[in-house]
Amino acid sequence: MLREIYILRGSEVLFWRQYGNSLKWEDIAPIFLSIIKTLENDTFSKKDTNFMTIGRYKITYISFLELNLFFFMITDLTDNDNDLQAQINVLKKEFLELFEEIIPTVNNPEIFESFNPIADKIHKDLRPKIALVGFSGVGKTTITRLIRAEEIPMTHVPTLTGEIVTVKIGKLFFNLWDFAGQESFSFLWPDFIKDSDAVLIVTDSQLKNIDESKFFIDLIKTEVPNARCGVIANKQDLPNAMPPEEVSRIFNLPAFGMIAVDTNNRAKMIKIIAEIMDISEQISPLLKPLIERDKEMEAAEKSLKEGDLLSAANHLTAVANLSFELGDDSEIGTELLNKANLLRQHLGISTGTDLSSSKNIPSREEQLEIQKIRKQIDSIETQIADLELQRQRGLISEAEYGEKTANLKREKEELIKKLKFQ
């Protein structure tokens, strides 16, 4: 996965865009400088794409010495050199096309922000891949549906080939591979996880399945040694479900508890993937409220323990509001609000005067409406990404793609207008 793009003029950063955690600037700056030095002196390779590996990251770079420009992409080791070479050339070409004329005179670096969409497209075109692995019936398809906010299957229909769909994590898109987990299809598994940027081992958290699923660790080690990896301890609602901490110890990998049949866990699931992919919270607007909500929840619990009921009530209100913002379907938000109000009543404080209401916060109904619209926009964006994947896979024609995306984009514009109005 593409993590960062840097475009430098000499040692000055003209453009920077980040998609995931990566090398710190203090560490990367000296490397850039030494690369620039060699590129300036080396007349052989200055036109070519070069690669360098730093820890678990790969740096791809290319120069344009006429304008003293240097292009860098920091990615995972799982990215393929051919794809990287193609994309860094896109980066260079597009950048020069837009800015070649003005670069010598430009003094307002903000102008380069208009390059963001092209950078985002490069992220997408490197086709980051996440594979869900695990034996049949553990909940891989359910997780896929959960992330895509599609109807959750209540009965187990074994996946017989494999489904490849796009999912949106924050504002980033990934190809998610949900494959046939029946052992009779095990001959396909190596092909299916090949070139994954991340592999999620899904287990139903029962001892037997956990034990058997250790098999996938070896598979991952041989097929995609550089992929990021985590375990989903699914079906935490069932009796005897092993807690994620223990699962983590057994696999020696980060593990995350999950109840995939509960649609409220969508944001949580997305957060898990973001964590495994090491995507920073700044770049994903969806992740921020999630992390905040976790913090507020923790604070509320702490306050309750310490007997600070007012503070607990305020934290719970914040959690409720964040839940609305996140668009959880359930009544959890309402419930929490009620709880907060009960606490306040208990303390003899009027329920109408909580701290948050002093800010100009929209009413619950308004929030729900806004949330509904946001969800629709999200779903449209996923649909567009899906169409793009289908076009890449040759399943729809260029014309059909054009027509359908144009319609969806129009729909999205309408929704955005509505949102602004709200």
Place this chain on the structure above:
Amino acid sequence: MAVIGFFIFTWDSRTGTVLKSKFPTDINLSSDILMKIYQAHAYEEGGGFISLTIGALNVASYLIEDEKYYFSLLLSIEEDPDTYEDALIDAAKAVMNDLYEDRYVALLPSIFQRISIYPRLEYEQKLAMIYLDLEKRYILDRLVDDGSSTVTELLGWLKDKTNKKFIDIDSILSSLVKLGLVKVVSVKGLTSDSVFLIGDIFITRIPATSSIVQIKRYNLPEKIVNDYLDETRSFFAKYVPSIEDNEIICKAIVNPDVFKILKVLRMTPMTARGIEKMKRKVEDLNEAIKILWNSGLIRILKDKQGNEYYFLKSDIRIEKFFPSYLIDTIRKSYNNQTIANHVLIEHLNILKEEYLSNYHKKSQIAYAVEEVEFE
């Protein structure tokens, strides 16, 4: 429609199946169909031909492993996918050689047409197809000279001779085996299978006897009849089969429309009205007549009233025959010690078996079956 569609896809480890082309362009192909075909190939391991059923459809599919290119045919359920093997592999080869720059896309309609008719081709036409396929013809030519060879030897030799990257020797041999032209056998002591020639192809023009006999029945001016007969006589007096001419007649006969008309003309000359009526039975009558004319197969004569008659100028014979000359080839190989004795003996035994089971009954001469074992 028996053949519903022909399509080509590849595999990409990040996006899965990637459909490259399909014909007709409006066939509906879901990711599921492609994944199932991909999966069936993966199960077999390695490239090659497979057939499978997906829902209410049959599928024939061929994978060129090195390139990860899949060539698949969607068939209605009553079609036997295996009968399309040769046609599909030929199509794959045609596409592979024009793959870059997407030149093959323009060929897809004609490729599709050729595949669709393949299982209904008659034996004569299938032999003509083999003759027109250079790789197959080279193999046959080589075996006509040497009698036998091994698969690896043939592969290496063919690669040198054709300078081609994609040579699927197994599929080439398998189509020769199906038409009874070669036999592939594992012989003790050899690491590679042996390929023995057991049938040869004979291609020639012959005088169109029924046309000549029936010409009297029509009210044609004597001069026209005599001209026609003279022309035919002098043509056959000078006629020597050549590779170029063989190719012309093979190309004509593999066209299903041409073959349909030819089969009628073999029995009787046709009036212009009769030819016109063939319109209902063929795809493109004008094209077919043009090919027949340009290949020197028909002659159009006019009677006194100006009515037109279509006569065969020459007929075509394409046959498999028993290569008895191989006995001498084997004798030479024995004397020169170019091929191991036990391989030569195996070849003789195979030829004997082939003769007894496929040629003997047809032969006019009584043949006393002597149980001679070549040891």
